[in-house]
Amino acid sequence: MIRVLIAKVGLDGHDVGAKLVALGLRDAGMEVIYTGLRRTPEQVVRAAIEEDVDVIGVSILSGAHLVHLSKIRRLLDEQGAADIRLVAGGVFPQEDIPALEQAGVSRVFDSGTHVSEIADYISQLA
Amino acid sequence: MDKPETIRLQAERWRREVRDPSVQQAPERQTRIVNDAGDAVEPVYTPADLAADEFSYESHLGFPGEFPYTRGIDPAMYRREVPIVSAYAGFGDPRDSNQRYRELIQLGVQGLSVALDLPTQLGFDPDDIMACGEVGRMGVTISTLRDLEILFDGIPLDSLRTVGSTANSIGPIMLAMFIALGEKQGLDRRRYTVALQNDVLKEYVARGTQIFPPAPALRFTVDALEWCVHNAPHWIPLTVCSNHIDVAGAGSTAATAFTLANAKYYLDEALRRGLGIDQVAPLMRLFLNEREDFFLAVANYRVTRRIWARLLREQYGARDPRSLQIRIMGYAHGPRETAQEPLNNIVRITMGALTCFFGGLQDMRCASYDEAINLPSDEAVKVAIRTQQILAHEFGVTSTVDPLGGAYYVEALANRMERKIAEIMQVVDQLGGALGAMERGYVQKTITAGASRRQQAFERKERVSVGLNLFPVTAEPRPQTFRIDADVERRQVERLQQVKQERNQNRVATALAEVAASAKDGRNVMPALVDAVKAYASVGEICGILKTVYGEYQPDRSF
Numbered sequence: 025m026i027r028v029l030i031a032k033v034g035l036d037g038h039d040v041g042a043k044l045v046a047l048g049l050r051d052a053g054m055e056v057i058y059t060g061l062r063r064t065p066e067q068v069v070r071a072a073i074e075e076d077v078d079v080i081g082v083s084i085l086s087g088a089h090l091v092h093l094s095k096i097r098r099l100l101d102e103q104g105a106a107d108i109r110l111v112a113g114g115v116f117p118q119e120d121i122p123a124l125e126q127a128g129v130s131r132v133f134d135s136g137t138h139v140s141e142i143a144d145y146i147s148q149l150a
Numbered sequence: 151m152d153k154p155e156t157i158r159l160q161a162e163r164w165r166r167e168v169r170d171p172s173v174q175q176a177p178e179r180q181t182r183i184v185n186d187a188g189d190a191v192e193p194v195y196t197p198a199d200l201a202a203d204e205f206s207y208e209s210h211l212g213f214p215g216e217f218p219y220t221r222g223i224d225p226a227m228y229r230r231e232v233p234i235v236s237a238y239a240g241f242g243d244p245r246d247s248n249q250r251y252r253e254l255i256q257l258g259v260q261g262l263s264v265a266l267d268l269p270t271q272l273g274f275d276p277d278d279i280m281a282c283g284e285v286g287r288m289g290v291t292i293s294t295l296r297d298l299e300i301l302f303d304g305i306p307l308d309s310l311r312t313v314g315s316t317a318n319s320i321g322p323i324m325l326a327m328f329i330a331l332g333e334k335q336g337l338d339r340r341r342y343t344v345a346l347q348n349d350v351l352k353e354y355v356a357r358g359t360q361i362f363p364p365a366p367a368l369r370f371t372v373d374a375l376e377w378c379v380h381n382a383p384h385w386i387p388l389t390v391c392s393n394h395i396d397v398a399g400a401g402s403t404a405a406t407a408f409t410l411a412n413a414k415y416y417l418d419e420a421l422r423r424g425l426g427i428d429q430v431a432p433l434m435r436l437f438l439n440e441r442e443d444f445f446l447a448v449a450n451y452r453v454t455r456r457i458w459a460r461l462l463r464e465q466y467g468a469r470d471p472r473s474l475q476i477r478i479m480g481y482a483h484g485p486r487e488t489a490q491e492p493l494n495n496i497v498r499i500t501m502g503a504l505t506c507f508f509g510g511l512q513d514m515r516c517a518s519y520d521e522a523i524n525l526p527s528d529e530a531v532k533v534a535i536r537t538q539q540i541l542a543h544e545f546g547v548t549s550t551v552d553p554l555g556g557a558y559y560v561e562a563l564a565n566r567m568e569r570k571i572a573e574i575m576q577v578v579d580q581l582g583g584a585l586g587a588m589e590r591g592y593v594q595k596t597i598t599a600g601a602s603r604r605q606q607a608f609e610r611k612e613r614v615s616v617g618l619n620l621f622p623v624t625a626e627p628r629p630q631t632f633r634i635d636a637d638v639e640r641r642q643v644e645r646l647q648q649v650k651q652e653r654n655q656n657r658v659a660t661a662l663a664e665v666a667a668s669a670k671d672g673r674n675v676m677p678a679l680v681d682a683v684k685a686y687a688s689v690g691e692i693c694g695i696l697k698t699v700y701g702e703y704q705p706d707r708s709f
Binding site for chain 1: 268269271272274279280281282283284287288353357358359360398399488489522523524597598601602605608609615618619634705706707708709
């Protein structure tokens with residue numbers, strides 16, 4: 025069974041989207057763990073390794089996406105968890121997306137994405 | 151006027167003989183229309199739809215400025231005064247924002263609400279590890295009184311109708327800062343008006359900037375309210391918000407019910423402290439919202455005034471008309487502003503703004519059309535202000551009071567909303583009030599279920615966004631985004647360090663100790679907070695010391 029960690033990093037408190045995706049992925053048959061609000065990249069990476077997840081889905085709307093997502097990817101790679109894939113959801117300026125992809129984010133989902141599309145993508149990824 | 155029963159029979163005849171045969175020949179676009187409140191919308195509304203609620207003009211509507219204030223809290227409403235043009239603004243460092251504020255005032259802004267960055271809202275100084283990457287991004291960073299002095303440099307607080315902030319968990323700290331800034335500017339407190347959000351309850355379920363556990367946080371909030379009752383009774387130290395609860399998924403009907411339940415909680419806490427209802431209620435206002443349906447929005451604003459007036463008179467025994475006349479503010483957004491084709495959002499926001507005018511609001515602001523992409527650009531902010539000014543002064547929108555009052559559809563929606571709000575408030579009461587309902591997860595479940603319903607409706611295209619799921623555009627380039635200077639974090643850390651070097655450390659330590667002592671002893675913390683901010687203690691330091699007394703919020707991992 026695919027294991028997914030849905031993580032809220034940074035300080036923004038908007039977790040409706042994160043919870044909807046968590047519910048949708050669970051309905052799609054995945055094992056889903058949610059971190060709760062305001063986790064640091066270190067906490068997210070620790071939880072992902074402890075829970076042995078296949079994919080981390082980071083939800084962020086605060087604008088600090090480049091800082092946090094790059095750090096999560098780097099920490100994963102450093103801690104021998106390079107196989108854990110990273111996806112992100114939120115509101116991102118178009119021109120940041122190449123930078124996010126370059127930083128090792130497999131896929132960026134914009135607001136307005138269907139939950140089923142995210143589920144399909146993660147199924148293929150894991 | 152014809153009797154409702156006669157009209158009902160006529161409506162049945164019309165449906166049977168005229169409408170149904172017509173629709174059988176050429177069907178409607180949708181066989182069934184359900185609004186965001188989950189209710190079916192009828193093909194047409196007549197006086198018969200109001201009869202079910204024993205609608206009477208006198209008891210349901212009345213006249214503007216008279217109980218139950220459905221038609222407005224003021225007899226002359228917009229013929230006397232149009233809604234205050236407010237702006238929610240702030241980004242980067244206080245100097246950047248000061249420049250923006252001056253421009254806003256030039257354009258005619260009368261009320262300023264300081265948009266704070268997330269570290270400030272959560273009590274982290276710019277040099278805190280938790281603030282990394284977020285300084286100055288979602289708003290301006292204010293870590294000490296020095297930042298607020300710079301932010302309002304050349305802008306006397308009494309040159310604005312209201313000045314305030316969306317501070318919630320740190321609401322009382324921002325209040326202390328505005329008290330101190332007023333003194334620095336040499337102003338009599340009676341000459342300016344501070345309007346705060348300071349509504350911490352909704353943070354735990356919908357907005358997410360909670361710092362402390364709920365019970366002490368609520369006491370902290372009411373400290374600000376209590377202080378103003380005695381020291382600044384014309385200020386607005388508490389704006390109870392439905393906005394975030396609605397947008398998170400609850401829908402406006404449930405959101406308004408939860409908001410009124412939250413308001414009751416604050417009132418009850420104030421009464422427990424020995425304050426009179428007519429001392430407290432006039433200092434509160436509501437921030438209501440409905441972005442999914444134009445007519446639901448108008449109904450919501452209007453009926454909430456009626457519910458409030460009855461609640462305060464019947465349950466609380468309020469006598470002062472100012473307690474019964476609830477002031478409402480709004481933030482005009484469209485239905486789901488899109489990042490694609492952002493100029494279309496101007497149309498959406500204009501419609502949202504129109505609901506505020508038809509709803510009889512006192513204070514409002516319009517969103518900027520580029521908010522789905524980035525912090526508002528200069529041009530988008532200007533359009534937002536002009537939108538409100540155009541609606542206020544062109545096209546006859548404000549010529550008469552409550553122009554949609556008495557519309558069968560609007561009043562039928564209002565009556566149904568009133569019933570449903572009463573039902574939800576009863577459930578909340580049974581669960582032990584706002585805090586109990588939250589602790590038992592009732593509020594959160596309502597929000598998540600609603601959010602899920604909205605997402606499904608969107609995916610089924612019952613909830614339409616033109617350009618997104620209807621007439622979609624492909625690969626539309628977005629306009630140049632407004633960027634925060636990347637150097638803000640370093641500058642803010644430097645300024646904080648400088649302030650810390652220049653201030654009297656003993657005075658800071660004494661003031662912080664007194665903040666902790668008054669919180670611990672259950673005394674009102676406001677006097678100690680005022681001393682602390684005047685000594686240039688930082689928001690991070692104050693929250694840090696309060697955490698030792700109040701404890702810290704632990705994240706909820708359920709979904």
